[in-house]
Amino acid sequence: MSSGDSHLRDERRAQLAALLDASGTVLRLAAPLVDLLVRLSLAKAFFAPGMLPSSHLFAQTGWPTIIVQVAGPVLLAAGLWVRPVALLMLVLTLLAQTSGPPQDEHPFWAALFGWYVAQGAGPLSLDHLLAKGLGFSPLPLAGRAMAAADWLDRWVGPLYRLAVRLWLAAALAGDALAPSMLPATASAMLPATASAMLPRPWALLAAALLGVGLGTPLVAAGLLVAGTSMAMAGTDHAMTVYAPLLLALLGVSGAGRYSLDSLIAARMHRPAPPADDAPHIVIVGAGFGGMACAAGLRRERARVTLVDRYNYHLFQPLLYQVATAALSPGDIAIPVRGVFRDHPRLRVLCGQVSGMDIANRCITVDGRRLPYDMLVLATGASHGYFGHAEWAAAAPGLKSLNDATSIRSRILAAFEQAEATDDPVVRDTLLTFLICGAGPTGVELAGAIAELARHGMEKDFRNFDPASARILLVQAGPRVLPQFAERLSAFARASLEALGVEVRVNSRVEMIDAKGVVVNGERIAAATVLWAAGVVASPAAAWLGQEPDNAGRIKVGPDLSVPGLPNVFAIGDTALALAWDGQPAPGLAPAAKQAGAYVASVLRARLRGSNPPQPFRYRHQGSLATIGRKSAVADFGRVKLTGALAWWLWGAVHILFLARRRNQFAVILGWVWSYFTFDVGVRLITGDGPSRAGAALAGEQPE
Secondary structure, eight states: OOOHHHHHHHHHHHHHHHHHHHHHHHHHHHHHHHHHHHHHHHHHHHHHHTSSHHHHHHHEEEEOHHHHHHHHHHHHHHHHSSSHHHHHHHHHHHHHOOOOOOOOOOHHHHHHHHHHHHHOSSSSSHHHHHHHHHSSSSSSSSSHHHHHHHHHIIIIIIHHHHHHHHHHHHHHHHHHHHHGOHHHHHHSSSSGGGGGGGHHHHHHHHHHHHTTTTTTTHHHHHHHHHHHHHHHHHHOOOOOOOOOOOHHHHHHHHHHHHSSSHHHHHHHHHHHHHHHTEEEEEOOOHHHHHHHHHHHHSSSSSEEEEEESSSEEGGGGHHHHTTTTOOOOGGGEEEEHHTTTTTEEEEEEEEEOOETTTTEEEEEETTTEESSSEEEEEOOEEEOTTTTTTTTSSSOOSHHHHHHHHHHHOOOOOHHHHHOOOHHHHHHTTTEEEEESSSHHHHHHHHHHIIIIIITTTOOOOOOOOOGGGEEESSSSSSSSSSHHHHHHHHHHHHHHTTEEEHHHHHHHHEEEEEETEETEEEEOOEEEOOOOOOOEETHHHHOOOOOOOOSOOOOTTEETTTEEEEEEEEEGGGEEEEETTTTSSSSHHHHHHHHHHHHHHHHHHHHHHHOOOOOOOOOEEEEEEEEEEEEEEEETTEEHHHHHHHHHHHHHHHSSSSSHHHHHHHHHHHHHEEEEEOOOOOOTTTTHHHHHHHHHHHHHOO
């Protein structure tokens, strides 16, 4: 086979794999909601008085039946102990079907309860949330229970899906051919299906596809639509409501391991091992841009190496909440290796890049040389102090988890030191928090510290009132949030002042030391000073011998390649890309993700020998910033929102952008708890927070 045919085959397989991925993503997003709907429907049916047991069944079982019928639906709806509860309900359903007059719902009840015995509850359940911790808990038999659940998931679950498919297929085929041809015992075991609503050839085709497990989500969707449409039309062929629920559950969960769907997916996603001489693509930086680029290349016939000095991907927009004790670091960070564990072509390397050799096409990682054929620099940015690097020790910025936990320690240590002192001057200094820069990070930090002082710790101290803390937000320009429309900027300032924040605009920081800040010639004594006024790109421009702009960024071409170096690309905060109607793309997460996905498409085109994509163009999706509880601003161009609506929208957008469901659930639970209780949950002082506060008191320069 020629190389062109091989590339064409790989391209078609990649396209089909991408289609399967997209459909799989939709199904994975829908599966938790369908699972919750099914559990609530079963709970409602079981909880209805007199729904289940006949008098004969009650006489046989007595009070245990009543207890199960009352407590079981509650546990099932909450998703707690779902497997044992479903097993009890399955037994009661079978007893009801055999001891009394048969009902059409009972076979489907039995099938759904059996599903939960074999599969367990989905992500929207207490069982799922508690599973990991339960396996390591000291509770008796907890480890064995988790091992049994894993065994059921691995071996019984796929077999049960196969049994359900064959059961439905037999019902479809039997009704389509002739119910009278089936033995009486077999006919009684098959459910009433939608086959009578379909022409016989279609019913037989659906039965065959279900039996072999080909296109199961589409087949289930077709039968569900047929059944519900006939039910809405009021015909005599309508199925019981639990049949569509079973079809929906099967559709979003898939056919399982023993199916053609599974074989096709495995074939399409099977990585073709790259040859030793396959192009080597190195991506430096596991931020939003680097991760998006790596994701776009994970199935290409190339060797891909993703390098970062940390082993995690950080969701920076919520970093300020770690710094103000609202979230823990694990809520907004995920291991990079965990993201790409199913893609063996992609190698993750944890190390510090210190330089590169352009002539020999290699970079230096922890003193070792790493050769490349194509290089993507997504190295991000660090704090920029406008030529005053000595300010960094007294005014830390917020770019990493280490920064966030250090700032959290400084803030909390200041309150602790204020409780310990009886000197009012020292206490005032300790309780003065000054933030330099009123962009989104500065505004969010100021609002979060104000809420922490006034609502999160109002009853924690005895020697002073935390609400007496003084929070200053200093901005060199004429208004806060200068990236937003003027009306939104004015709203943000008013909201900050309502929280007790002192906003100073047209105020330039002239000096920062351990004792405080000099602003427009005025000395402000502050033990905690935070920097949010500017950033500077990584030294990638110096590595490449390029002339950077004032922010240290590399000016790139229309395809985001570095001028004169067609095999080197720069994205995100590292690059100056005039891709927004001739203006620089902003240093935002969506811009970095779009750039990363675009460079991946450029590299895919090169690897496949196809035409390159059109020049990169940044598509702005809007800007969001939160000030405090039920107060935020959102700018979508013509549509501008403020207040509670913008705040809820800000929360929803940030939840959706988190990479894993675990992080999404953790953040949601943390926010809900804080919203209703005003309690901040991660008030831990780690590292050298107290010593820094003590150094500020003594007028010393912290290390």
